[in-house]
Amino acid sequence: MYIYYSTFVSGFENAVKDFLIKSLDKTKIVLLLDGLVVYTTTTDVNKVKELRFVNNTFILIKEFSDKNLSLDLMLNELVNNAKLNIPVLSVRQKTFRIITSKENQLSAVDNTLLIKLEEKIKYFTKYRTNRKKPDIEFWILLRSEGRGFFGMRITHNHDSAKSLQQGELRPEVTNILCQLSDMNKTDVFLDPFVGSGAIPIERVKINKYTRVIATDNDKKLVNYLQTNVQRMNLKIEVYNGDALVLPSIANNSIDKIVTDPPWGIFNKKSESELNIFYTQMLQSFFRVLKPGGVAVVLLGQRELFLDLLKDFTDKFILEQNFSVLISGKKAGVYKIIKK
Template identity: 45%
Template sequence: MFTYFSTFITGLNEVVSDALKKSVSSVRIEQILDGLIVYKTNVNPRQIRELRFFNNSFVLLETVRGNVSDDTLKKLVDKVTGVKIQIPVEKRTSFRIMFSKENQPVSVEPKILQSLEKKFASKDLSVNRTSSGVELLFLARSDGYGFFGLRLTRHGDYKKTLHPGELRPELANLLCCLSDPTQDDVFLDPFAGYGAIPIERAVSFPYKRIYAGDIVPNLVSELKQKASKLGKRFIIGQLDATKLNTFSDSSISKIVTDPPWGIYSSGKNFD
């Protein structure tokens, strides 16, 4: 049985806990903090990588708990240095060691890094600081908790891959989870925008039919192109969310959407 820890969007502890229980068989949640969950399961790492509602996931190798005033990173490094830890890799590869303090990458003294690299180097693991096969992460939180793990996933730089205001895939996935998806759902997103929600529903969950629309023609065209590239078929068209009379009563079973709150808060009036 593996122990994992995964990070997620803060403030969604209960939603993430429920999503994990539904997605992973025989899971036992050991600990849940704001934005981080620790759990045990017989599921192998490949399946954990496929959980789209997490930001990043790791095999847990060691952990510490200190006071908020403690130097958690130093405490974690000291503990890892003093115990024997087996790195679970499936084949010969290279590794690098990274350090994070309160969600920001940090450096440590060269002699500390070299000592840790020497500790974990073996015939199956060689050091490569620039283009490694696996990454070992020391993560220190502001609440005094520290985690050392083998990284399983890394999402891309959303500043480069997402448009301004576009939902992150993890959040879109969790919103779909909240709708309790079934294979009989007729699903609608009337404020589809760049398509994060309907695409996530089509990729990750069962459905009977999906409708997605937006009032902006360019967004509709872009969403059609995205759906085509993914090989997912759902009904996309220009749609005014204030006038949904094109749909008959009771024809839609689930609506999940992300209204343009920024526009509403700008002071414009809508009838």
């Protein structure tokens, strides 16, 4: 049984811990850090690498903990002392490279040590080095609290930033948002600020549903998404509409809303404008949600939105909230339930 570690969006620690336990068999959480979890499971490695709510997953080869830890110290230990138990997952994998990362930034190391570690890996595995396009990557990862991990990456860069549209959420974020809504096959699901469609597209991919509705007030985006949905043959109903009114959605008709409304940073809305906007949004959500219906909302505003929710205590229960970092920006995720 391997020990794994996965990186994920900082701030979602408790959600990721719960999802791991739910998604994998006999999961034991060994260590939970900001944006990184170490765990064991009896589930097959091929299923572990398919988890969509994490950024990357690695098989742990060696762990380090020392307040004076550096990448070179880790490299030195790996070259000179460590016994390297390198897993072989596929006989087709023949080439590798070593990536060194400090506090989430790729970071240069002593090249002589790096070459020595490459030689050691070659000796034990018979793999060849390929620094440009390898089959396998070994990562030496150093974190700010003096913890380090050496592991073999088992996930591929499934959706690299290049293939995302501007403002489009990454799949690991949309996956967590959808999962937080407690998905159910009877769900009538709505994303009223749909943009590129990342949230409803993830929703239809990961679980059964009854209806998935997507709306946006930008006609161009709606046209684009309609074409995309047709091309991908997805059962998503896409409409043009104002989320503050939702004219085509009946009262008490929606089970789940999962959405990413404008954050107010880029379109420079003032605080009072945002207050009015989010108030109207919550009124509109209250109208269309069924009693007990859930809304999961991702917002760049924290204090403002939490303050605003105080005016809605007769309408919504705030069940969970997370302070997260999305593409380096502080954001909040709120799960509210209609009373």
